[in-house]
Amino acid sequence: xxxLHQMSRAYRPYDxxxxxxxxxxxxxxxxxxxTSAGLVLSLALAACGGDSTGPAAASASTKxxxxxxxxxVGTDSFLxxxxxxxxxxxxxxxxxxxxxxxxxPTSIAxxxxxxxxxxxxxxxxxxxxxxxxxxxxxxxxxxQSFLEIDSCPKAQAPNLTCVSFKEHEAAYxxxxxxxxxxxxxxxxxxxxxxxxxxxxxxxxxxxxxxxVNPKATGTPLFVGGSNPFSDPARAKSQAQTLIGRGVDVIExxxxxxxxxxxxxxxxxxxxxxxVDVDQCPQSPGNVIDNVIKHVDVAEAAAIKDIAAGKAGxxxxxxxAEDGVGVNALDTDLTSSKxxxxxxxxxxxxxxxxxxxxxxxxxxxxxxxxx
Amino acid sequence: MNILELTxxxxxLTATTPVVLAALGGLLCSVxxxxxxxxxxxxxxxxxxxxxxxxxxxxxxxGVAGGVAATALYSAVLSVLAVTFRADPVVIAVGMNxxxxxxxxxxxxxxxxxxxxYTSPDLHGLPTLAGMGLDHVPVIGPVLGSQSPLVPAAFxxxxxTAWWLxxxxxxLRLRGIGQxxxxxxxxxxxxxxxxxxxxxxxxxxxxxxxxxxxLGNVTLFSEGMSAGxxxxxxxxxxxxxxxxxxxxxxxxxxxxxxALGFRLQGAGLPQQLADAAPxxxxxxxxxxxxxxxxxxxxxxxxx
Numbered sequence: 120x121x122x123l124h125q126m127s128r129a130y131r132p133y134d135x136x137x138x139x140x141x142x143x144x145x146x147x148x149x150x151x152x153x154t155s156a157g158l159v160l161s162l163a164l165a166a167c168g169g170d171s172t173g174p175a176a177a178s179a180s181t182k183x184x185x186x187x188x189x190x191x192v193g194t195d196s197f198l199x200x201x202x203x204x205x206x207x208x209x210x211x212x213x214x215x216x217x218x219x220x221x222x223x224p225t226s227i228a229x230x231x232x233x234x235x236x237x238x239x240x241x242x243x244x245x246x247x248x249x250x251x252x253x254x255x256x257x258x259x260x261x262x263q264s265f266l267e268i269d270s271c272p273k274a275q276a277p278n279l280t281c282v283s284f285k286e287h288e289a290a291y292x293x294x295x296x297x298x299x300x301x302x303x304x305x306x307x308x309x310x311x312x313x314x315x316x317x318x319x320x321x322x323x324x325x326x327x328x329x330x331v332n333p334k335a336t337g338t339p340l341f342v343g344g345s346n347p348f349s350d351p352a353r354a355k356s357q358a359q360t361l362i363g364r365g366v367d368v369i370e371x372x373x374x375x376x377x378x379x380x381x382x383x384x385x386x387x388x389x390x391x392x393x394v395d396v397d398q399c400p401q402s403p404g405n406v407i408d409n410v411i412k413h414v415d416v417a418e419a420a421a422i423k424d425i426a427a428g429k430a431g432x433x434x435x436x437x438x439a440e441d442g443v444g445v446n447a448l449d450t451d452l453t454s455s456k457x458x459x460x461x462x463x464x465x466x467x468x469x470x471x472x473x474x475x476x477x478x479x480x481x482x483x484x485x486x487x488x489x
Numbered sequence: 490m491n492i493l494e495l496t497x498x499x500x501x502l503t504a505t506t507p508v509v510l511a512a513l514g515g516l517l518c519s520v521x522x523x524x525x526x527x528x529x530x531x532x533x534x535x536x537x538x539x540x541x542x543x544x545x546x547x548x549x550x551x552g553v554a555g556g557v558a559a560t561a562l563y564s565a566v567l568s569v570l571a572v573t574f575r576a577d578p579v580v581i582a583v584g585m586n587x588x589x590x591x592x593x594x595x596x597x598x599x600x601x602x603x604x605x606x607y608t609s610p611d612l613h614g615l616p617t618l619a620g621m622g623l624d625h626v627p628v629i630g631p632v633l634g635s636q637s638p639l640v641p642a643a644f645x646x647x648x649x650t651a652w653w654l655x656x657x658x659x660x661l662r663l664r665g666i667g668q669x670x671x672x673x674x675x676x677x678x679x680x681x682x683x684x685x686x687x688x689x690x691x692x693x694x695x696x697x698x699x700x701x702x703x704l705g706n707v708t709l710f711s712e713g714m715s716a717g718x719x720x721x722x723x724x725x726x727x728x729x730x731x732x733x734x735x736x737x738x739x740x741x742x743x744x745x746x747x748a749l750g751f752r753l754q755g756a757g758l759p760q761q762l763a764d765a766a767p768x769x770x771x772x773x774x775x776x777x778x779x780x781x782x783x784x785x786x787x788x789x790x791x792x
Binding site for chain 2: 346355
């Protein structure tokens, strides 16, 4: 999830004089001007700093990977996993690794330019934010391999490989667990934004629950506001609102806000689901399971293919390819701190539904397709 | 969906408290004649430092103390530049807000060792009032039980500030300095000292707001977690002017809009509309305040 990322932090210009007493403020002295200029400069540096690495010439003889993110990695567990996957793959195949963090989607093009000049083995871009740039740039540089994770432009060049996921299949499995474990039959989701992509975590979750408990009802609440992907206080408040309505199982699809949902569930004796990565250890006993997207696995496979000369095409990762899943399917479930480990009957049902989906007996509707 | 139900009141208070603490700081600055637009950045800084101190000392109250002290220190940037060097407070505030965003993200990796969200079972949050023996009291129990002691404290602080500004000599002087700094100076008042004091006190209050947000509302730090609450506080100060109770009402209005928004969303209102509710309310309040002001035709100075 998290694909829509933080909204650009817009600072609305306020008229400084409005609503305050007008007092004589002499024209700013030179010192004041200089100091404020210095302050602005220092924050600009702080904003660009962090661990983003500038473009550096890679030697042509060795393998190298450049990963470009559409936003600062920050709270985004999806991007964090993407970086981890690329880093580990680089180590495995003996390639050098560089991370270019874009400040926001508008600075992607500059980072892609810089990456092209460095001539790495493969340039990896994460999310649909690259659709635009990866439509044109790969055509201009036919000798360079590109990899787009989680999306694909409509006109795909032969030197561009795409990887996409069927998150809805995993969300459906989580819904099955929720439907079986909910006592009240009332489910909720606290999601970051009301966008079609994020509905991949919501609609199939409720559909999965309804498949095992026809009386189950679902209520989504959206964090929204000025920082939808990192507003734990608001996410917690929304989870409390849901619990107040009788909801006893909540899926947290609010990125940086998820921990707020877990806190609310823990305090009220409700249960929660995490997304993207294993979030059970964050609130042991209160998180039933997670809707997991193995970005790292898919990324590693794609990078290795490209390094071996097999580029191009779209690789779709669903339950069948182990690209998405839930912890209940893992063999080491007992060592995880997920609450579902205590319900073997639920695990058995989830495995059966997984097999049905893989075999094509159950088709999970994709909210993005409709 | 009962608006008067006690959990609704509780969620209004949860949403309002960080905003009202920051707005109280903004009000003090406004009274003294300094426009403080840096509330957002200071609240974020307060949240970060409170979590860091709680993490380092293992005590939530030391976290609060550390957050308050560190944010007062951070506000010294505004105090020195705007009061001593007479730079434009708006420019400095924009700088401070952006700096807080970058600096907390950077220091988080240094001090807490992670990026994004920091949470740990070892991180101590503020105790709830229920845990302090309030849960058996009717009405107050359900409303305040899940809240931290800073929630009632915030409302006490508003009342205390209102009384101080109205009833004490130093409060009167601060108001005088804001209304007519030259006159105050000619009476021998140290304008700069009062303004420094107001800005630093605002920093301390924003630190308290951040501590409540990160150790009271939730127990974690997440990048950019102030999420616009400081801006809401700035608007509350604009709406309420220099009157603490009006600023409090403005903050409560936002709290109600937010809590009501969640419930309306649950009833099927689109998220985008629920999101817009606080701003629609702000605009309406501004229009009403403007209309009332024009009717009275009173100059701003005697408001």
